[in-house]
Each structure stands twice: as structure tokens, then as C-alpha cells.
Amino acid sequence: MEKAKSKSDLLRNREGIEELHRSSQEWKSMLQFIKDEMIFMNRLLNSYVFEPDTPNLFERLQDYLNRLKESKLKKSVIERNILNHENHLGGILECKDVVCDEEYYRKHRELETEVMKFVNEFQDLKSEIFNYAGGILKKRRPKTKE
Numbered sequence: 696m697e698k699a700k701s702k703s704d705l706l707r708n709r710e711g712i713e714e715l716h717r718s719s720q721e722w723k724s725m726l727q728f729i730k731d732e733m734i735f736m737n738r739l740l741n742s743y744v745f746e747p748d749t750p751n752l753f754e755r756l757q758d759y760l761n762r763l764k765e766s767k768l769k770k771s772v773i774e775r776n777i778l779n780h781e782n783h784l785g786g787i788l789e790c791k792d793v794v795c796d797e798e799y800y801r802k803h804r805e806l807e808t809e810v811m812k813f814v815n816e817f818q819d820l821k822s823e824i825f826n827y828a829g830g831i832l833k834k835r836r837p838k839t840k841e
Contacts, residue, residue: 715784715799722773723777725810725814726770729817730770737760740824746832766816766820770813784799786799
């Protein structure tokens with residue numbers, strides 16, 4: 696049996712929508728920061744600051760560049776999913792029953808899981824790249840006074 700929404704249900708719904716919107720804005724902010732980090736890492740991996748005699752240097756750098764590219768594609772998909780989700784938030788107010796509301800919240804939780812999984816995977820990749828790069832950067836010799 697469908698349950699009609701009361702005035703208090705609509706008020707709670709508006710507060711819930713604001714919370715969902717706030718969450719999606721936080722996700723977008725995290726993804727924007729990751730975009731900036733991706734640009735930096737791409738520039739780092741394509742620079743000439745690595746010791747040229749490092750074994751398997753080219754292969755490792757290519758692997759990291761490929762994984763970074765895949766991560767960038769995943770980020771784009773997630774950003775699109777967030778935009779779609781935000782565009783549908785207004786539909787919660789139009790829902791006439793609790794089942795409809797629950798579907799929106801379920802989708803929100805699924806998207807949150809997807810975002811956090813991506814962020815964690817990206818952090819792992821970033822850490823791996825920085826640990827590798829830090830160990831093989833060219834050592835700059837300080838200028839000695841003669």
C-alpha cells in the first residue's frame with residue numbers, strides 16, 4: 696500500500712535532498728583535486744628528471760602512464776554519474792511514495808561507494824608512483840665552491 700507524503704515528510708525530504716546535494720558537491724571537489732594531481736603526475740612521468748640508467752625505466756613509466764590514463768577515464772565516468780544523480784535529485788520531491796524515496800537514497804549510497812572506491816584506488820596508484828619516482832629521480836649535485 697502506497698503511503699502519501701505529509702507536510703513533515705516533505706520537510707524532511709528537503710533536508711535530505713540538501714544533504715545528498717552536499718555529498719555530491721564534496722565528491723565533485725575531491726575529483727577536481729584528483730584531476731589536478733593527475734596533471735602533475737602525468738607531467739612528472741613525462742619529464743626527463745629520472746636517472747637514465749634505471750632498469751626497466753621505460754616500461755615502468757609506460758605502465759604508470761597507462762594506469763593513470765585508465766584512472767582518468769574512470770574519473771570521467773564517475774563525474775558523469777554524479778551529474779546525472781544531481782539532475783535527478785529534484786525528482787525526490789515529486790515522489791508520491793516511500794519506495795520512490797528509498798530508490799534515490801539507495802542509488803546515492805551506491806554512487807558514494809563507487810566514488811570512495813575510486814578515490815582509494817587512485818590514492819594507491821599515486822603512492823606507488825611517488826614511491827617509485829622518489830627513488831629514481833636524478834640526484835642534483837650541489838655546486839661546490841672552488
